[in-house]
Amino acid sequence: MIVRVLGSAAGGGFPQWNCGCANCVGQRNGKLGPPRTQASCAFSIDGARWFIIGCSPDIRAQIEATPALWPRAHRDTPIAGILLPNGDIDNTLGLLNLRESQPLHVYATAAVWRGFVEGNSLYRTLERQPDQVTWHELEDRRAQTIDGFELMAISVPGKLPPHLRDAEPDAAHNVAFVVRAGARAFAWLPTVAAPSTTLAAIAHEVDVLFFDGTFFTESELDGLSARTARQMSHWPLGGEDGSLEFLSELPCRRVLVHINNTNPILDPTSDAHARVLAAGVEIAHDGFELSL
Amino acid sequence: MIVRVLGSAAGGGFPQWNCGCANCVGQRNGKLGPPRTQASCAFSIDGARWFIIGCSPDIRAQIEATPALWPRAHRDTPIAGILLPNGDIDNTLGLLNLRESQPLHVYATAAVWRGFVEGNSLYRTLERQPDQVTWHELEDRRAQTIDGFELMAISVPGKLPPHLRDAEPDAAHNVAFVVRAGARAFAWLPTVAAPSTTLAAIAHEVDVLFFDGTFFTESELDGLSARTARQMSHWPLGGEDGSLEFLSELPCRRVLVHINNTNPILDPTSDAHARVLAAGVEIAHDGFELSL
Numbered sequence: 001m002i003v004r005v006l007g008s009a010a011g012g013g014f015p016q017w018n019c020g021c022a023n024c025v026g027q028r029n030g031k032l033g034p035p036r037t038q039a040s041c042a043f044s045i046d047g048a049r050w051f052i053i054g055c056s057p058d059i060r061a062q063i064e065a066t067p068a069l070w071p072r073a074h075r076d077t078p079i080a081g082i083l084l085p086n087g088d089i090d091n092t093l094g095l096l097n098l099r100e101s102q103p104l105h106v107y108a109t110a111a112v113w114r115g116f117v118e119g120n121s122l123y124r125t126l127e128r129q130p131d132q133v134t135w136h137e138l139e140d141r142r143a144q145t146i147d148g149f150e151l152m153a154i155s156v157p158g159k160l161p162p163h164l165r166d167a168e169p170d171a172a173h174n175v176a177f178v179v180r181a182g183a184r185a186f187a188w189l190p191t192v193a194a195p196s197t198t199l200a201a202i203a204h205e206v207d208v209l210f211f212d213g214t215f216f217t218e219s220e221l222d223g224l225s226a227r228t229a230r231q232m233s234h235w236p237l238g239g240e241d242g243s244l245e246f247l248s249e250l251p252c253r254r255v256l257v258h259i260n261n262t263n264p265i266l267d268p269t270s271d272a273h274a275r276v277l278a279a280g281v282e283i284a285h286d287g288f289e290l291s292l
Numbered sequence: 293m294i295v296r297v298l299g300s301a302a303g304g305g306f307p308q309w310n311c312g313c314a315n316c317v318g319q320r321n322g323k324l325g326p327p328r329t330q331a332s333c334a335f336s337i338d339g340a341r342w343f344i345i346g347c348s349p350d351i352r353a354q355i356e357a358t359p360a361l362w363p364r365a366h367r368d369t370p371i372a373g374i375l376l377p378n379g380d381i382d383n384t385l386g387l388l389n390l391r392e393s394q395p396l397h398v399y400a401t402a403a404v405w406r407g408f409v410e411g412n413s414l415y416r417t418l419e420r421q422p423d424q425v426t427w428h429e430l431e432d433r434r435a436q437t438i439d440g441f442e443l444m445a446i447s448v449p450g451k452l453p454p455h456l457r458d459a460e461p462d463a464a465h466n467v468a469f470v471v472r473a474g475a476r477a478f479a480w481l482p483t484v485a486a487p488s489t490t491l492a493a494i495a496h497e498v499d500v501l502f503f504d505g506t507f508f509t510e511s512e513l514d515g516l517s518a519r520t521a522r523q524m525s526h527w528p529l530g531g532e533d534g535s536l537e538f539l540s541e542l543p544c545r546r547v548l549v550h551i552n553n554t555n556p557i558l559d560p561t562s563d564a565h566a567r568v569l570a571a572g573v574e575i576a577h578d579g580f581e582l583s584l
Contacts, residue, residue, distance in 0.1 A: 011391075017355045018394040020363040028362060035356060057389050061353055063309045064327060070320060071312040075516060089388055089417055096381055097349050099303075099454075101517075102310040119413035124455035125381055162391075163416035224367060225393075 001149070001181045003043045003208070005288040006052065006062035009036035010214045010234075010260040011090040013058065023266050032266055036286050037062055038090050039190045039258040041210065042069060042079075045148040045181050049080040053177055053188045059094030065287065077102055080147060081136075084108040086174040086191055087115035087161040095133075099125045107136045107146075109153055109172035115164050140172050150180040154202060157193035159233035174233075176202055184292045186210065190258035193233035195246060203250045207292050211247060213237065213256025213283065216263050216272045224262070234258075237265070238272065248279035253290075255282045293441070293473045294336050295500065297580040298344065298354040299329035302506045302526075302552040303382040305350065315558050324558055328578050329354055330382050331482045331550040333502065334361060334371075337440040337473050341372040345469055345480045351386030357579065369394055372439060373428075376400040378466040378483055379407035379453040387425075391417045399428045399438075401445055401464035407456050432464050442472040446494060449485035451525035466525075468494055476584045478502065482550035485525035487538060495542045499584050503539060505529065505548025505555065505575065508564045512554050526550075529557070530564065540571035545582075547574045 007013075014036040015024035026032040037058035044050045050069060056062065063069045063079075071077055082104060084091055095116075098104060104126070106113065113135050117123045126133045138144065138153040145151075158174020160167055176189040176198075186208040192199065203209050214234035221227065229236040237244040237256075247254045256276065259265065264272035265283055276283060299305075306328040307316035318324040329350035336342045342361060348354065355361045355371075363369055374396060376383055387408075390396060396418070398405065405427050409415045418425045430436065430445040437443075450466020452459055468481040468490075478500040484491065495501050506526035513519065521528040529536040529548075539546045548568065551557065556564035557575055568575060 013352055015356065016392060017352055017390065018363050018367055018369045018392055020366050020368055024363075028356075028359075057349065058352065060305055060309055060350065064307065064320075067320075069309075071310050071316075074312050075310055076312055077310045089391065089414065093385070093388055093414075096385055098309065099381065100308060100310055119411065121411035122381065122385075122414065122455050124457075125453075128454060161417075162420060163414050165416075 001043060001045055001184055002047060002289065002291050003041055003186055004066065005257060005284045005286060006040040006042055006066060007037035007056050007058055008257050008259055008284040008286050008288065009038055010258045011038060011088065012261060013038050014259070014261040014266065016261045019261055021262055024261050026267065034286065036259065041188060042066065043179060044068070048078060049147060050078050051081040051083060052079055053083045054085060054091045054190065055082050055094035055098070056090055057093040057097070060097050075102065081105040081107055083151070083177055084112050085177060085188065086158055087112045087164065089161065092116045096122055096125060101129060101132060103131050104133045105136060106133060107138055107151065109138050109140065109175060111170040111172040113137070115161060115167065115173065140175070148181065152178045154178060154198060156189060156198055157196055157233070158191045159193060178202060178206060186292060191233060192235050192243070193230065194235055199246070203252060206252055208253045208255065208290065209250065210255050210257045210284070212243070213259045213263065213265065215260055216265055220260070220262050237276065244276065244279050244281065247281050253282070254280070255284050255288070257284045259283070293476055294339060294581065294583050295478055296334050296358065297549060297576045297578060298332040298334055298358060299348050299350055300549050300551055300576040300578050300580065301328035301330055302550045303330060303380065304553060305330050306551070306553045306558065308553045311553055313554055315555070316553050318559065326578065328551065333480060334358065335471060336360070340370060341439060342370050343373040343375060344371060345375045346377060346383040346482065347374050347386035347390070348382055349385040349389070352389050367394065373397040373399055375443070375469055376404050377469060377480065378450055379404045379456065381453065384408045388414055388417060393421060393424060395423050396425045397428060398425055399430055399443065401430050401432065401467060403462040403464040405429070407453060407459070407465065432467070440473065444470045446470060446490060448481060448490055449488055449525070450483045451485060470494060470498060478584060483525060484527050484535070486522065486527055491538070495544060498544055500545045500547065500582065501542065502547050502549045502576070504535070505551045505557065507552055508555050508557055512552070529568065536568065536571050536573065539573050545574070546572070547576050547580070549576045551575070
């Protein structure tokens, strides 16, 4: 199984269009490495058919940056399925970019899928022909076999997307994906609001854990947002009860994704960056690829 | 006045994610020049405050490719306004990419704006604070003075966006923009379905005309779409009654934008490309800039 990170940044990407923080300015000045698109990965069992997790607003650029995802015929795509971990715009808006009448197969819980399609007039763009989008419903903790791998969606602490802020909370609005092929497995968790026993159980079942690296500190958005990291449903890495301590004790390979533009780990000279590496945790970049 | 083309491609961009036509393959192989993002331009009177026309799904990449549009403070944008020529996803979806609580000023006719916001649950992402989006209504052929320039929206033959296909047709669903500063003016017309006397009147009033270069031939999508160029509301360039003949006779500078991935003019060795240049018409690329 091959897993390739298409996008490693949190919502808004890195740099963020309206942000002039030290990280964003540093990136624009060429001092902090390449830019990062919004979190998404692609995986394949055979190297020919690919599934992507998260359909970010940057999907068009992500596909063009990834030759394995290019069409092999006049109208074609090697993308056999799209898995949605939650209903945030970061994870769903890209579907509207894929509007060229190509049949799409979407895998999502009812909470995530209904939150995207219901009351969404723009979605009619994807209903121009009967087979344009096929939704495959995922249920919490029920494994499905798809095309040579086993997929399980597991609800983890998260939040409702901003456009559904008045809706009824439902645990299935935010899920981890565990993908298993034979004896090897990885998990994708771009949004984790808080520790839970479920997280530890997932982490001990997989070879590679892609984990929420949004914020380093609880107060990282002070002056920019009225909310803290945890209030935004992202368990920060640092601090006494931060996720880095949890991650440091796991036996699997651990890779941070969904990194916010404000996160000091983006600066390789920072103390935060050094602490992450010292904990044995990796920091994904766009195009980061591994086999398992 | 400076005008910069941020994106020169039609909907889907160039290459298009699921297209393996000779043009798209040629681009991916490095033979047809740089890729193209979806049609949009930015203009400025003073070089400090910018307005953009069309808010494409590629807006994030377009801003990062354009240093003049980078923030100059911790949270900031030089983008003072966003003008929407029609309600197609190509021209509107980017608004949802600009969701980081930055106040946005949008200029659009009631038909275009209502077609985007009404019944669109995702739009609530832009309603998280009272001043997040301010809509400035444009009326057909009524000039407004904004920040040192005069703006006029003029309805031209077009079509309803796909997600509004059952709505009541309204001429104000597709407009040309004429932007005038002092004695100089340009017009932006990415979608023109057919010739009209209005087009000729606009063309004789401006110094530069950015014009619909979507298709070269009426049958360009044979085998890919059941509809012809005109049925898709794009007057093709070639043929006896094509737009190239109209354009060739105009006294102003003429620049093609909104070029579809299938258009042979994208290949500089093609006869179509040579015919466009022979008619005195220019072909925009992303980053194409002019002063007037």
